[in-house]
Amino acid sequence: MTGTNGKTSTADFIRQLWALQKEESASIGTLGIRATTGDIAASHTTPPPTLLAKYLHQLKETGVDHIALEASSHGLVQNRLKGLHFEAVGFTSFSRDHLDYHKTEENYLSAKLTLFKELRKENAPICASTACGKQIIDALQKIADTTKTALRTTGKDGNFFNLIETRPLPHGQELIVSFKGQKEVSLHLPIPGIFQAQNALLAASLACPKDVTDAQAYRILNLLPQLKPIPGRAQLAGKTPNGASVYIDYAHTPDAIERIIESLRPHLGPNGKLSIVFGAGGNRDTGKRPLMGKAANLADIAIVTDDNPRFENPETIRKDVISGCEKAIEVAGRKEAILYGLAQLNEGDILLIAGKGHEKGQEIQGETLPFDDLLIAQQVGQLIEGDC
Known part of the structure; x- marks a missing residue:
């Protein structure tokens, strides 16, 4: 699957759905290689061809025969997946990102669409979340029509899995879903956020065989309550002693920040406030920085700090972000910003620490220094009852 946000969660959800059906399976992507037969460390979202061939061979040798793979725009442009043909392909979401590399959104989208035009088996299902928006759905429908393939859409008003309603719960959310307009079922997804x-649902559609029966589709839907949270994706780090909640998320685009804030807000307690700690990466698309700041205005408190400054001056990056963030409170140093955010919390509040998710290091002047948002929040905040 490809998309701006959501690839990692979707890939891992597919792996989990296969595993729940007793299939030896793996996901390959930002989290490395997670497999039922044992994990393998990897450093690329989409590995280079020689490494990918090595990983696929290793997985096959251990008995894995079901693989969900994240296709990054860089990987697609650089032909890292050339020679592979997929049994099903999916599109998670689309918004501005990586324009430092692709230069225009048109080039970025063209890279993504390569997966659907060139890298799928004949008649392989095309799946897409309706969250992608009309432009993407129309482009995929054109490809599907040209190749006489079904387009499976999922989410709100989806033609395959229709997400009719969501209701926040203390531990996750209730989903009301139907398959191809048939009977509605109520499911408990133990993970917060409408984007999750x-x-x-996109993962469930990709896990359905090409000629899926009604019974098979509902059987897969009924596995969703057994899904586990993904590291660094809407992950509950824990609760503070005074009853506030702390979440870790990888959101590092304007769209992702907007989605995670909107998804967590229903989980606030009475009179609760939602705070976000975030920054922007150095030596990357500078144009999205003020847009990230603007998206963070949806929070009640926005704390702007450092992400991975790489070779840039962190203060310059913060100023770029703050230019779009009316509510900005600037706190230099990511640990200091997390400490500040924790200190503001009261019962029913939520602190969202965004941008780095599962990462265990911070890139500064050519070095990757140990840094773990989750670990720092848990230790300093004395958190309990997390998803860890």
């Missing part, structure tokens, strides 16, 4: 509901 969308990712889970």
Whole structure:
């Protein structure tokens, strides 16, 4: 699957759905290689061809025969997947990102569409979340029509899995879903956020065989309550002693920040406030920085700090972000910003620490220094009852 946000969650959800059906399976992507037969460390979202061939051979040798793979735009442009043909392909979401590399959104989208035009088996299902928007759905429908292939859409008003309603719960959310307009079922997804509901349904559509029966589709839907949270994706780090909640998320685009804030807001307690700690990466698309700041205005408190400054001056990056963020409170140093955010919390509040998710290091002047948002939040905040 490809998309701006949601690839990692969707890939891992597919792996989990296969595993729940007793299939030896793996996901390859930003989290490395997670497999039922044992994990393998990897450093690329989409590995280079020689490494990917090595990983696929290793997985096959251990008995894995079901693989969900994240296709990044860089990987697609650089032909890292050339020679592979997929049994099903999916599109998670689309918004501005990586324009430092692709230069225009048109080039970025063209890279993504390569997966659907060139890298799928004949008649392989095309799946897409309706969260992608009309432009993407129309482009995929054109490809599907040209190749006489079905387009499976999932999410709100989806033609395959229709997400009719979501209701926040203390531990996750309730989903009301139907398959091809048939009977509605109520499911408990033990993960918060409508975007994760969308990712889970996209994963379910990709896990359905080409000629899926009604019974098979509902059987897969009924596995969703057994899904586990993904590291660094809407992950509950825990609760503070005074009853606030702390979440870790990888959101590092304007769209992702907007989605995670909107998804967590229903989980606030009475009179609760939602705070976000975030920054922008150095030596990357500078144009999205003020847009990230603007998206963070949806929070009640926006704390702007450092992400991975790489070779840039962190203060310059913060200023770029703050230019779009009316509510910005600037706190230099990511650990200091997390400490500040934790200190503001009261019962029913939520602190969202965004941008780095599962990462265990911070890139500064050519070095990757140990840094773990989750570990720092848990230790300093004395958190309990997390998803860890």
